[in-house]
Amino acid sequence: MAERKSNPAFLNGVPEMLILQLLSRHAMHGYEIVQAIKAGSNDELEFGEGCIYPILHRLESEGLLTATKELASGRTRVVYRCTRRGKARLAKSISNWRRIADAVNLSLEGGGHVRSALA
Amino acid sequence: MSVQRWLEEVRTGCRRRRLPSAYVERLVGELSDHLTDLMEDTMSMEAFERPSTLLGSASEIVAAASSEYRRRRFSGRHPWLAFVIAPTLSLPILWAGSLSLLIFGAKALGFASESPTATAETSHWATQMLPFAVFGTLILPIVVAAVAFCLLAVKTAVSRRWMLACCLILAIVGGAANSSVSLPSPGTKGSVAFGFGVSLPPSPQQIAQFLLPLLIGCWMLHVGQGTVASESGIRSAP
Numbered sequence: 001m002a003e004r005k006s007n008p009a010f011l012n013g014v015p016e017m018l019i020l021q022l023l024s025r026h027a028m029h030g031y032e033i034v035q036a037i038k039a040g041s042n043d044e045l046e047f048g049e050g051c052i053y054p055i056l057h058r059l060e061s062e063g064l065l066t067a068t069k070e071l072a073s074g075r076t077r078v079v080y081r082c083t084r085r086g087k088a089r090l091a092k093s094i095s096n097w098r099r100i101a102d103a104v105n106l107s108l109e110g111g112g113h114v115r116s117a118l119a
Numbered sequence: 120m121s122v123q124r125w126l127e128e129v130r131t132g133c134r135r136r137r138l139p140s141a142y143v144e145r146l147v148g149e150l151s152d153h154l155t156d157l158m159e160d161t162m163s164m165e166a167f168e169r170p171s172t173l174l175g176s177a178s179e180i181v182a183a184a185s186s187e188y189r190r191r192r193f194s195g196r197h198p199w200l201a202f203v204i205a206p207t208l209s210l211p212i213l214w215a216g217s218l219s220l221l222i223f224g225a226k227a228l229g230f231a232s233e234s235p236t237a238t239a240e241t242s243h244w245a246t247q248m249l250p251f252a253v254f255g256t257l258i259l260p261i262v263v264a265a266v267a268f269c270l271l272a273v274k275t276a277v278s279r280r281w282m283l284a285c286c287l288i289l290a291i292v293g294g295a296a297n298s299s300v301s302l303p304s305p306g307t308k309g310s311v312a313f314g315f316g317v318s319l320p321p322s323p324q325q326i327a328q329f330l331l332p333l334l335i336g337c338w339m340l341h342v343g344q345g346t347v348a349s350e351s352g353i354r355s356a357p
Contacts, residue, residue: 029152030149030152030153031152031153031156031157034153035160047175048174048175048176048179048180048183049153049173049174049175050129050150050153050174050175050179050180050183051175051179051180051183053146053149053150053153053180053184054146054180054183054184054186054187054188055183055187057142057145057146057184057187057188058187058188058190058191061191062191075152075155077152078145078149078152
């Protein structure tokens with residue numbers, strides 16, 4: 001099997017939003033986050049699962065998440081929780097994402113007008 | 120590739136990128152936990168035998184860790200500002216401060232330009248010390264700036280070239296600076312002159328001003344690796 005490569009678009013702000021969204025619902029450890037993203041996107045979002053940890057560490061250093069060592073499923077794991085600041089960032093990220101997605105959709109739908117105007 | 124070799128590649132790659140040891144160990148620990156979870160979930164040894172197929176290649180994880188670690192700080196997100204523009208601007212500001220301190224000190228000793236009140240003994244002593252004091256006002260800001268920016272580069276874990284570029288800028292700007300101060304005496308006014316220029320051959324002071332930031336940079340590159348404590352200390356659950 002070929003080595004799995006990250007989807008560059010996925011690594012550009014989207015993982016932050018997905019992680020914050022999942023953790024705003026309930027606390028999870030890294031493996032649970034990855035599985036939840038895969039299940040939630042019907043495996044459409046392909047990425048190296050290990051790349052989630054550096055993102056989690058940065059979000060923690062920015063005060064958007066907290067990390068605690070807890071006993072989960074018989075092992076001590078690092079469990080992440082979304083902070084109040086993280087929830088505020090999530091709301092902003094979702095709003096930005098919707099604005100951009102709407103703009104892209106609008107642009108795709110209006111592409112024909114541009115072509116006809118140039119013709 | 121076996122899991123141990125893969126984890127060791129991640130560890131070595133992160134250290135090569137000058138990421139702090141505590142941060143690297145935490146990352147490796149969590150990756151190891153992730154692999155164990157995968158194995159338990161899938162009831163297969165594939166994750167342990169070929170971890171890169173599921174978690175990403177070691178180089179990919181090292182690149183992500185390095186990039187995310189740098190993004191934590193302003194200096195990591197904007198290295199041109201932090202390690203090129205800021206050092207260039209910082210030296211004139213620091214020199215202005217150190218020269219002001221020198222003038223303030225001279226005035227406190229009774230060398231006010233308008234009416235010097237220093238005794239002959241103080242005047243003799245001050246005249247002897249003046250070249251050292253002037254050299255100090257030039258060299259100390261260079262040393263302070265070099266150490267501060269090198270520490271910032273180590274903390275941010277930016278590429279070595281930023282630290283070297285910063286030290287080279289400090290060496291060039293610092294090495295070109297020269298200053299002269301004369302103390303006032305009855306009948307003559309004191310003066311302070313500051314400028315840039317290199318005489319040929321350069322003076323020993325200017326050679327020292329040029330070499331010192333480069334030496335500090337090389338020394339920090341040598342000792343700076345892995346000495347920064349991780350900022351992502353994990354708390355234990357109560």
